[in-house]
Amino acid sequence: MNIGRCSITMAELWGIYVGVKLAVDLGITNLMVESDSMCAMNLIGKPSIDLHASSSLIRSIKEILTRLNKFIIKHIFRERNFCTDAFAKMGHEKEAGIMGYVHPPP
Numbered sequence: 796m797n798i799g800r801c802s803i804t805m806a807e808l809w810g811i812y813v814g815v816k817l818a819v820d821l822g823i824t825n826l827m828v829e830s831d832s833m834c835a836m837n838l839i840g841k842p843s844i845d846l847h848a849s850s851s852l853i854r855s856i857k858e859i860l861t862r863l864n865k866f867i868i869k870h871i872f873r874e875r876n877f878c879t880d881a882f883a884k885m886g887h888e889k890e891a892g893i894m895g896y897v898h899p900p901p
Contacts, residue, residue, distance in 0.1 A: 807832040
């Protein structure tokens with residue numbers, strides 16, 4: 796998904812939004828959201844700040860989370876996010892859309 800030029804936090808929030816929305820659309824009811832962005836985790840986990848530039852996106856994420864029976868929002872360290880970063884870099888070489896793998900690439 797091409798969101799244009801934005802801050803790292805905005806990109807993390809868009810990634811969380813798309814991922815959580817996909818999970819709900821697939822009928823998943825229990826979900827753990829992990830991110831290496833402490834800022835994004837804090838924005839989602841705390842009461843909304845209407846003056847924040849991403850407030851509408853944050854509200855949308857929170858609204859989707861209410862559709863789940865159970866969800867956990869968890870901060871992880873960047874080193875643990877290595878695979879996700881590798882997939883994101885691979886995505887720049889692929890056509891737009893969602894891609895799934897039966898076996899992970901080397």
